[in-house]
Amino acid sequence: MSVSLTMPIRKVAVLGAGVMGAQIAAHLSNAGIDTVLFDLPAATGNPNAISLKALDNLKKLKPAPLMSASRIDGIVPANYGSDLALLADCDLVIEAIAERLDWKADLYAKIAPHLAEHAILASNTSGLSIEALAANVPAALQSRFCGIHFFNPPRYMYLVELIATKGCQADTLDALETFLTLRLGKGVVRAKDSPNFIANRIGVFSMLATIEHAKNFGIRFDVVDDLTGPRLGRPKSATFRTADVVGLDTFAHVVKTMTDTLQADPWHALFKSPEWLEQLIAAGALGQKTRQGIFKKVGKDVLMLDPSTGEYIAGGQKASDEVKALLKNTDFAAKVASLRASNLPEAQFLWACLRDVWHYIAVQLEHIADNARDVDFAIRWGFGWEQGPFEMWQAAGWQTIAAAINEDIAAGKTLSSTPLPAWVMARDGVHTPAGSLNAVTQELVGRSTLPVYERQLYPPKVLGEAEPDFGETIYENDSVRMWMPPSNLTTAGVPVLSFKTKAHCVGANVLAGIQESIKIAEQYHPGLVIWHSTAPFSVGADLMSMGPAFMSGDFAALERMVFEFQKTSQAIKYAKVPVVGAAQGYAFGGGCEFLMHCARVVAHVETYIGLVEVGVGLLPAGGGCKEFALRASRLARNGNILEVLKDYYLAMAMAKVGTSAEEGQQIGYLKESDVIVMNANELLYVAQAQVTAMAATGYRPPVRPKAFAVAGRSGAATIRAQLVNMLEGGFISKYDFHIGVQIAEIVCGGDVDAGTLVDEDWILKLERERFMGLLQKGKTQERIMHMIEFNKPLRN
Structure with a gap:
């Protein structure tokens, strides 16, 4: 193409x-x-x-x-x-x-x-x-x-x-x-040129409607946020916390714009800041930027404004168990129906919030956008909703919801008595495989034909659009799928390997799948791209899959898995055809190590990458230590390996994460030759182009180094002295010190003289030995279990 x-x-x-x-x-x-x-x-x-x-x-x-x-x-x-x-x-x-x-x-x-x-x-x-x-x-x-x-x-x-x-x-x-x-x-x-355009017009309306219904149904601010956050497919900041994050003065400014410029809007009476909000702004409590707004933190406690008194009270209350149970229904149409049918105030509150947004977007579509797809994307991308409001309506059953809105309009329950537009009752939805509705012309509008979008092989979709074609399967197991994109998307003939595991974590079947896919690519294709249609790239090793062997004490099985991890990284690095990693989101631990071994990486600029094994009491053992030891040896000037190695070492020992692909490059997780793209939707296109270019120039895999110099025991001793200072200064725990010493000894080549020549297998063996030693320690086991249970590191 x-x-x-x-x-x-x-x-x-x-x-x-x-x-x-x-x-x-x-x-x-x-x-x-x-x-x-x-x-x-x-x-x-x-x-x-x-x-x-x-x-x-x-x-x-x-x-x-x-x-x-x-x-x-x-x-x-x-x-x-x-x-x-x-x-x-x-x-x-x-x-x-x-x-x-x-x-x-x-x-x-x-x-x-x-x-x-x-x-x-x-x-x-x-x-x-x-x-x-x-x-x-x-x-x-x-x-x-x-x-x-x-x-x-x-x-x-x-x-x-x-x-x-x-x-x-x-x-x-x-x-x-x-x-x-x-x-x-x-x-x-x-x-369209209408006040607040699309996202703020609809998003702020939704927030104002939520505030109004919270008052009418007597729902506390903290409960509102519990109901209107992830339980409803929206960000954790939900409603009131979002206002604090945006800034209460900024939020009030947008509301005032609606007050001043939308006087003919049938919902105009809603467009005003509540008195309690104006009082907070007058007092300088503007939200997160002033550390006090609707919520404020006092010590470890989060307090919440009580709008009836203007005083702060204890926050943290959650929704009722009954309503939380209704929200767990994965059938969205059934979920909405149960909310509407329930007599519980919290359920009626949620139905009212959904209903009035749907009512509003139906009436305003013709005034704010050329098609319904742009409304949904604006809210998804501007306010972080998992689905846009038209998508949610369509998922809930278009005609069922339309009838329910009409019934509530007739009963005087809606925030405006304005009737739904005639086109609403004449359709079964606004999104179809042929396009999305233009409310003025009643035509279906397709996607933009600008050439730049040809680079987005799998662009974001709205509910109701044609399902993406993920090509024909070349090879598949329980955890990975190797496939060829359809010819109408690309003529590169470059296969793709995608993980099917949760958060694209790495277990035994992922390792076996990568190795088999590389063998197939070497025999039949110009290269291989590792890419997933959604972030993250990979959060690293699947700790849960290690559970049975871990609990039974079968450390031999765990050591075999570590060996397979290293074998897989080496297979990526020394494949006869280029293996290109296409990364977005998190690339942690083993995911980072895979990228370090790729012939090239194409990373979205917002890729967060790092060797973070210390957080679970372990160390990089998928070739990460080995790669840094090898790179330090090659980059050293006048034999001063430690000068280069120290920064690599600190990145691993401190679990340093590059908070952009560019930072990841500066730390050394990504190479200077790796490619950074600004738009995540272009990753696959650019990655396939990289494979094609390398293949066209006669790709040659790197030569396995027979020997390279290491910093030796004196280098490890120098690093250990720095660790002592960090320990005495309270920057690391005693167990962090212990792990840090293990990493230092690995990257310095073990108990050998400075300048000793070793090969990759020597360092990989040290990785395995020290990894297994840590795995059998009680404090590492505590860290692993804490991560599995709470999804955050324990520093013991």
């Missing part, structure tokens, strides 16, 4: 160095885009002081907006007074100043003479009308002006909404969508 992409956007200016503007600039730099960050000239001193302060603040923010510290150097600070000439080289200018139309209009007039003739100007407004802004844009720019709405924080939030104006050229939007998708790794939806 040939994909031709024209990408003229190479340099970007961001106007406004506030929280949002600075973070947009940070993400542009994350993507390797030359970026200029503008703000007003400072009254005194350095004229770029405002932008420089914003850049300094980027280094302190959590979660980190920069994927590595060095990315700050990709942003040039500037000001409107002396630096406007810098705009001439920019292909895209993103305005992100305060939400004042007059201020924005003045700025557009000031910058217009300095923009290149091809440059796109886009406003990151979240509340102002794009058409109203366009009316204040100089005539020569109007065909290249549009709205672009990033979600906060821009590095982590997948959604970007694009909003056209009547005068905006189609190719401007296409170029921008291609840039956002490919270079910034975003999911783009095109919104």
Whole structure:
């Protein structure tokens, strides 16, 4: 398949160095885009002081907006007074100043003479009308002006909404969508020019409806969050905690936009901040950023606002057992039906929340989006719902829900008496294999045909779309499947290996499956890609599968499994054809070791990678220690192996995790030759291209080293001395010290002189021996059982 992409956007200016503007600039730099960050000239001193302060603040923010510290150097600070000439080289200018139309209009007039003739100007407004802004844009720019709405924080939030104006050229939007998708790794939806666009319009409506129904049904805030979080397929922050995380002042600002601009909306009476919320804001209790909002933590206790008194009370109450039981039903239609039929206040509360969102999206679809798919993606990507609201309605039984909504409208139970649109009763849903409904034309709208989406072989789907074709099976066992993508997706002829285990953990059948798949690839195919359609790449060894042997004391069986793990890593590394790992999400422990042995890795930029075995009282024994020992030997200058090895060692001993693929590369889990992509949906396409390219150039596997030098017992002693300091300083426990010594002795080659030549098998044998020694220790067993039971490490 040939994909031709024209990408003229190479340099970007961001106007406004506030929280949002600075973070947009940070993400542009994350993507390797030359970026200029503008703000007003400072009254005194350095004229770029405002932008420089914003850049300094980027280094302190959590979660980190920069994927590595060095990315700050990709942003040039500037000001409107002396630096406007810098705009001439920019292909895209993103305005992100305060939400004042007059201020924005003045700025557009000031910058217009300095923009290149091809440059796109886009406003990151979240509340102002794009058409109203366009009316204040100089005539020569109007065909290249549009709205672009990033979600906060821009590095982590997948959604970007694009909003056209009547005068905006189609190719401007296409170029921008291609840039956002490919270079910034975003999911783009095109919104109509209506207040708060799609995601905030629906998401904030849902939160306001939830707040209203919580009051009407007498449901506590903590119980509301227990009901409207993961139990309903939504983030852990649920409703009230989400408001705290976003910032109560920010939430109130979005609500006020709806109050001021949606006066004709039939639900307008709902669009107001509750009195208790206004009181919190007036008191400076703005949520997470001020450490006090709807919730606040006092010691280990989480307190919750009681809106009736304005005082904080003990929080942490959960939903009733009866309603929790109803929510466990995996049949969504039956679950919703049981909620509606129940007389329990919590059940009626949930039904009311669902019903009013469905009622609202049906009425507003024609005003906010070109199709229902964009609404569902906007809510999934912008608010973290597992399914969008139209998908949930369709899953609950379209006509059944429509009839129930009509019944509640007639009974006066809904938040608005507005009737459902006629098209609702004439359909069985809005998503079909042919496309998703446009409420204005009543046509089904298919997916975008922009060439950039040809790179997404398995893009996100909505319920009701055609099921993806995962090709023909080449080989399969209980834990893995080797398959060939259909020819309509790719002509590369590169097979894919996918794990079928929970969190793609690694047990005996995964190890056997990898080895067999490599043998097949070596005989019949140009290479092999290890890829899963969902994150994570792998959380490492399947501790549960080790349970029977562990409990019975069959350590010989466990040692055989460790040997097979090492054998599998070596099979990946020395395969006669390239094995490429395509990683997203977590790549921990054995998953990280597999990637370390791949001919190449294609990693999504938000891959979190590390050798974290210390957390369960163990050490890397799938070849991780061996690879670091070998790399240190090869990279050492003047025989100083320890100088290179110490950083690798600390990464393992401290279970250091790269919090981006770029950090993983800097630590050494990923190689410099590995490829980082911004959009996770492009992983398979790029990984197959890597295999094809390596095969086309006559791939040669690495030569097994007959011997390489190690740091020896003196190197291990030096590391041990550092560990003593860490132990005495309280940074590690005594057992961490013990594990750290074992790792040091492995990577230094054991009880040998510095500079002794060893082979890979020597280090692998040390890995196995020390791993098995730890496995038989009581403290390691405690850590393993704690991880299995609580899914978090125990430091004993």
